[in-house]
Each structure stands twice: as structure tokens, then as C-alpha cells.
Amino acid sequence: MNTRSIRFRLTVWYAGLLAALLLLFGTSIYLGLRHYLNQSLNESLSRQARQIGEGFLIDIATGGEGYVISEINEHYAPELNNRFVRVTRADGSVLYVSGKPKESGFDPSAVPVLNPSTGRAFLREVHQPGSELLIYTMPFTEREGKRFLVEVGAPYEQVENVLRGLLLALGLGLPLTVVVAISGGYLLIRRALDPVAEITRSAEQITSRNLSQRLPLAHTGDELERLSIALNRMIGRLEESFQYMQRFSADASHELRTPLTVLRGELEALAHRQRLDLEVHETIGSALEETERLSRIVENLLTISRLDAGEAQVEHARLDLAELAVNTTEQMRLLAEDKKITLDCEANGRVDIDGDRARLKQVVVNLVDNAVKYTPEGGAVRVKVEAAKGIAVLIVEDNGGGIPAEALPHLFERFYRADKARSRQMGGTGLGLAIAKSIVTAHGGQLMVESKEGVGSRFRVELPLDDKRTDNDG
Amino acid sequence: MRILLIEDDEKIARFITKGLQAERFAVDVAGDGRGGLEMATTWNYDLIILDLMLPVLDGTEVLGRLRTVNEQVPVLVLTARDTLTDKVTHFEAGADDYLTKPFAFAELLVRARALLRRGAVSRANVVRVADLELDRLSQQVRRGGIKIELTSKEYALLEYLMLNAGRVVSRTMIIEHVWDQSFDGATNIVDVYVRHLRNKIDDPHGRKLIRTVRGVGYSISDEETA
Numbered sequence: 001m002n003t004r005s006i007r008f009r010l011t012v013w014y015a016g017l018l019a020a021l022l023l024l025f026g027t028s029i030y031l032g033l034r035h036y037l038n039q040s041l042n043e044s045l046s047r048q049a050r051q052i053g054e055g056f057l058i059d060i061a062t063g064g065e066g067y068v069i070s071e072i073n074e075h076y077a078p079e080l081n082n083r084f085v086r087v088t089r090a091d092g093s094v095l096y097v098s099g100k101p102k103e104s105g106f107d108p109s110a111v112p113v114l115n116p117s118t119g120r121a122f123l124r125e126v127h128q129p130g131s132e133l134l135i136y137t138m139p140f141t142e143r144e145g146k147r148f149l150v151e152v153g154a155p156y157e158q159v160e161n162v163l164r165g166l167l168l169a170l171g172l173g174l175p176l177t178v179v180v181a182i183s184g185g186y187l188l189i190r191r192a193l194d195p196v197a198e199i200t201r202s203a204e205q206i207t208s209r210n211l212s213q214r215l216p217l218a219h220t221g222d223e224l225e226r227l228s229i230a231l232n233r234m235i236g237r238l239e240e241s242f243q244y245m246q247r248f249s250a251d252a253s254h255e256l257r258t259p260l261t262v263l264r265g266e267l268e269a270l271a272h273r274q275r276l277d278l279e280v281h282e283t284i285g286s287a288l289e290e291t292e293r294l295s296r297i298v299e300n301l302l303t304i305s306r307l308d309a310g311e312a313q314v315e316h317a318r319l320d321l322a323e324l325a326v327n328t329t330e331q332m333r334l335l336a337e338d339k340k341i342t343l344d345c346e347a348n349g350r351v352d353i354d355g356d357r358a359r360l361k362q363v364v365v366n367l368v369d370n371a372v373k374y375t376p377e378g379g380a381v382r383v384k385v386e387a388a389k390g391i392a393v394l395i396v397e398d399n400g401g402g403i404p405a406e407a408l409p410h411l412f413e414r415f416y417r418a419d420k421a422r423s424r425q426m427g428g429t430g431l432g433l434a435i436a437k438s439i440v441t442a443h444g445g446q447l448m449v450e451s452k453e454g455v456g457s458r459f460r461v462e463l464p465l466d467d468k469r470t471d472n473d474g
Numbered sequence: 475m476r477i478l479l480i481e482d483d484e485k486i487a488r489f490i491t492k493g494l495q496a497e498r499f500a501v502d503v504a505g506d507g508r509g510g511l512e513m514a515t516t517w518n519y520d521l522i523i524l525d526l527m528l529p530v531l532d533g534t535e536v537l538g539r540l541r542t543v544n545e546q547v548p549v550l551v552l553t554a555r556d557t558l559t560d561k562v563t564h565f566e567a568g569a570d571d572y573l574t575k576p577f578a579f580a581e582l583l584v585r586a587r588a589l590l591r592r593g594a595v596s597r598a599n600v601v602r603v604a605d606l607e608l609d610r611l612s613q614q615v616r617r618g619g620i621k622i623e624l625t626s627k628e629y630a631l632l633e634y635l636m637l638n639a640g641r642v643v644s645r646t647m648i649i650e651h652v653w654d655q656s657f658d659g660a661t662n663i664v665d666v667y668v669r670h671l672r673n674k675i676d677d678p679h680g681r682k683l684i685r686t687v688r689g690v691g692y693s694i695s696d697e698e699t700a
Binding site for chain 2: 260261263266267281282286287288291328335338358359
């Protein structure tokens, strides 16, 4: 799982937040309930103590101690209600103490007797093995001035039982809630993000060659629809500026042609004059050569911008790449021999592809010419054509000086020259490889290069094979 | 021979006019489409050279209207646009040939001549320049009576030079006729072949026939080189 995906992070955040909130909620319920239960226990203990005092003890002089004892038993039945009740006389002797409760484990007789001289009511806790008592102690003075200590207590158990039940409910319920919420949230996020995956897929398919395409719109009216609309507008603007760029190179090429025509025509007219001294002749010739090169650059730029725009008229016909390579190499043999470079072409049988013969021939010419130019005397250039796995492969390799690694990524860029001084001296336009690349790309193929300095370079053209009828019997 | 040049760019019109006049053609120039069409329909020209981007009346329009009146006169179109669709459109509209700017004047001249003598293909089977002799039937080349062995490309190159003897042919023209356009570009294949041809034709002899015109191209002639 991709832990950096929005889906994962949102789910984690969401789950963490929910768990924290639920924990806070559970804790406050627990604390609140405990507070409330303690409070009400305190209140009921003090109320009962007061009732014992003000209801029965106050009349002890007239009713006698037996009356008080029977009244307490009758009204409060401490054993049945799990209560502890004790009335102590001023001298410390016990007037009344409740018996062992029916359902609780504390022992009333084991509760230590207090000094009855206490002047104020107070709460205390008494620990007994297996039980804990909360006891409200209240001094009381009856009408004739006799002092008593009234104690009413109850075990904590009841409060604890309730709290334990709550804790259990929370302990089981909260994690379950979190789990359900996480899975629900995960599914929701996935549903919400599915269109993003769709947008990503479509956006990845858009390149400079199909800028007219747009992303599919999810008509959901939500942020994602707005996102795809915004992306589409951006693609639109890209398309515009791309078209502008292409129109610009096309227009610029057209505009340059007229002055170039004039320049060339007038220089040529001069060059044909007989009575010029040698220096002027040389200068005119040199100017003409540059004019020629300028024309070629303009021409090539226009060709590239058309190919890249998909406007070029790439004719489609079935052709044998092997035969094309063999013939072209043959035509260029003298070029190689002139530099004492051996040039051979290896091809076994037909390799049929669908394409524009003249343009593909230009690819072979440019690659072989490039290889011959950059291979020193005595070197070798090999051309190889083969068909492999539905792909027609044309390889042009040399054992020349190779190309520096830092130059490789830029090799097919317009006007890129790996060895600036040298290539300009050779009269190139700096566009040969860029054109080859554009042609191959326009044919739905790829042009790659690998090179090692001092060992040589290898250019590899891959084109879709037209395998409807390819046979290898040559 | 009378040629009408319809071209709005004065400088281009000027050097074409001068060049053609130097070749002893009579040249009239029209600076816009309407004037050009008027002249083309009024006078009898042997050839019309028509630029396509014209003010007032576009070159394509001129060509269309001209062809409704005169189907005979050959028209050579000059264009700064060279997409295939353009070419097809112009041939369909009645152009006989086209030339993409910028062009070498020599090329314009060759194409103009080809259009002017179209129909009359009677060319000699044996072409001679000084003591160099090329037999187009047996494809044999002799200089001073001695047979010279040439490869087929060398033969094609020499034949092209000799058919245009006395005129300068550009590298582009050579490439288009002897190789094909795929070679037009950075290759110096023409220079390499010309050098090999010189080794065989000129080097054994005192008198050099193949001449380099720097920046323009090559020519073969029996004029004494300067």
C-alpha cells in the first residue's frame, strides 16, 4: 500500500481523529458518571443520617432506645439495602449497629468506632478485605442535650459495578466504531478519488502530438469536475501556445525565404561575372555557401515543425526496410570509402513496415552520414536491419570516438552539437538527428542512442512492423 | 523567346530578369496579380513564371483564370510553400512545374528551358565537351579516344553535367537528378563523387573540364578556366 497516497493519509488522519474524539467522549462520560454516582451516594447517605437523627433520635427521651432501633430497622432495613448504620452514644458505646448485609461482603462490626466528640459531619472511607465502605458520620444532639454519633455507610461496589459496566461497553464499543468508521471512510475516499485516477490516466496520454484531446468530464458538479475543467482549459492554452509556436516556425520559415531568395540570386549573379578578382570571388562564394546553409536550416526547421505538428504528409505504403537500408548504404559507400571507413549493411530477409519511403530513407542517410562524419579514418560503420517481436529494428553503429555521456540526453534536440567547433566545420545544420527523430516519431517509432566514449556509438530505430505478410525467405 | 514574370518582390524580379536577359530571353515583369493576368491574356508568351503570394490577385487565382483562357502556355510556379497538398493543388490548377524559394538561379534556368522545349525531346545520343565524349546508348565515356571506366553513379553525374554543359548546376540540382531528395542536407556526397569523377576525367589530362563555382555548384565546359 502506498503510504503517501491521499487515500491512505486521509484514512489514517480520519481514524486517528475519530479515535481521539471517541476516547475523549468515553473518558468524560466515565468521569461524569462516576462523579454523579459518588455525589448521589453522598447525598443519600447524608440524607439518611439526618433522617435518623431528626426523625428518631430526637425523640429518644420519650420513645426510649428500643423505639429508635425498631424505627431504623423498619424504615431502612440496612441489611436488605446493603447499608451500614450505626448510632454511638457520647461515651463511645454503641446504641445501634446494623447486621451483616445480604449481598455485600462488608462486616459492620469491624468498622472502627470513632471518638464521639467530633463536632462536624464528615465523610470517610473504610477499607475492609474485599470491600470498601463510604461512611457519612454526623454528630447529633437530641432535645435534652445528649450527644450521639450517627454513621450511615454504603459499599462502593454499586458505583463500581455501574462504572465497570460502562467501561466494558466503551472498551468494546469504541474500537468497533473506529474499525467500522475506518472501513467506511476508506471506501468513501476511494469512491471520491476514483475520478482522480481516471483523470490521471487520461492526462498521461496527452502529449504534444494529441493536444487536441481533452480529459473526460465527470458531471458531478464537485471539485473534481472543476479540476478536470481547469485542466482542460490548461491543455487548451498549451495547445494554443504550441500551435502558436509551430505557426511561428512555419511563418518564420516562409518569411525568411523571400530575402534568402534575393540574397542568393544576387550573389549568384555576381559570382558568374568573369572580371572579378580572386578575393571577391572567394568572398562571394563563401557568402553563397552560408546562404545555402541558412536555406537548409530554414528548410529543416520547417520540416521538423510540420512533422511535429503531425501536418507533414507522411505517405503510407508498405516498404521493405531491409532493402531500403541496403540500397541507401550502397549509395553512400563512396562517402565512407573516401574516409577509408568500411561500411556494411547486414539484413536477412524482408522487414516490411508501413511508411513514407523518402522520409525513412532520409533517416538512414542522416544516421549513416552522422556515423561516417564522426568516425575517424580506418574505422567501421555497420548498418543492421532485423525484425524482432513485432518491431522492425534498424541499427547504425560505429567504432568512432563515441559521444560524451552528458551530451547523450540532448543529442536529438534542435541545434544541439556535441562537439561544437568540429560539427560546424563539417557544415552540418545541427538538425540532422532532430529530423531523424521527428520522422521516426511521426511513424509511431522510437529513435534511441547508446554510446561509450572511445568505443563507439549505436543508434537504434524501432518502427512498428507491418507483419501481415512478412516472410523470412528473403 | 518571351517570358512573363509575375512577381511582387522587386529585388527577386530584378535578379531573375537580369539573369534571364543575360541568357537572351525577353522578359516582361508584372508586380501584382491583376496586372500579370492582364498581360498574360493580352500578349503571347512562351513561358510564364508566376509567384504565388501576390497582392491584389493571388497567384493561385491568376493561374485558375489564365487556364480558362489559355491552356497552352507553360507556367512555372514560384512558391514559398512546399507542402505536398500545395504541390498537388498547383499541378491540378494547371502549373507545369514549381520551384520552392529560395532556389538557385541555375535551377530556374534549367526548369525554364525544359518547359520551353517540352515536346521536342530530340537529344543527341552522343554528347561532347572538348575531347570528352559520352555515348548515352552504350553508356560509354571516352576522352581523347581512350575509354574511361565509370561506376553507374559517376556516369549519371557526368551525364547530368554534360547535358548542362556550359552552365553551372547546383548541388541540390545534382542531388535531385542523380540521387534523390533524401540526400539533400548535410551530406557532402556530391563533392566526394565530383572528386572521384575528376580523378578519372581530368587528372590524366592537362586541360581541366570540370569547374567548381564556389557556393554555386559545378559546371563542365571546354572554356579555359580562369
